[in-house]
Amino acid sequence: MSSTPCIRCGKDRVFLKKWTDKAAERGTPITYELYVCPDKDCQKVVDAKFEEMREKKAFAAAKKEAKTEATKLAAKAGIKTA
Numbered sequence: 001m002s003s004t005p006c007i008r009c010g011k012d013r014v015f016l017k018k019w020t021d022k023a024a025e026r027g028t029p030i031t032y033e034l035y036v037c038p039d040k041d042c043q044k045v046v047d048a049k050f051e052e053m054r055e056k057k058a059f060a061a062a063k064k065e066a067k068t069e070a071t072k073l074a075a076k077a078g079i080k081t082a
């Protein structure tokens, strides 16, 4: 696996760490390799961006979940929802 350039500044990213995730559902360990931007400040911005994306995704999922739950409860109670 080779490095890809930084999505923000385009510099070649450097290898930071490698780890294996054995928690995979099918029991096949997955090896991850993490490459980061050589510019620490740039990497911080990139990390923050990814974190923000993750939060947004989690929030959207939670919202969907809540709506599904509400619809189910309403159906149980015989209430029709739009």
Ligand SMILES: [Zn+2]
Residues within 6 Å of the ligand: 006, 007, 008, 009, 010, 011, 037, 038, 039, 042, 043
């Ligand atoms: Zn960068």
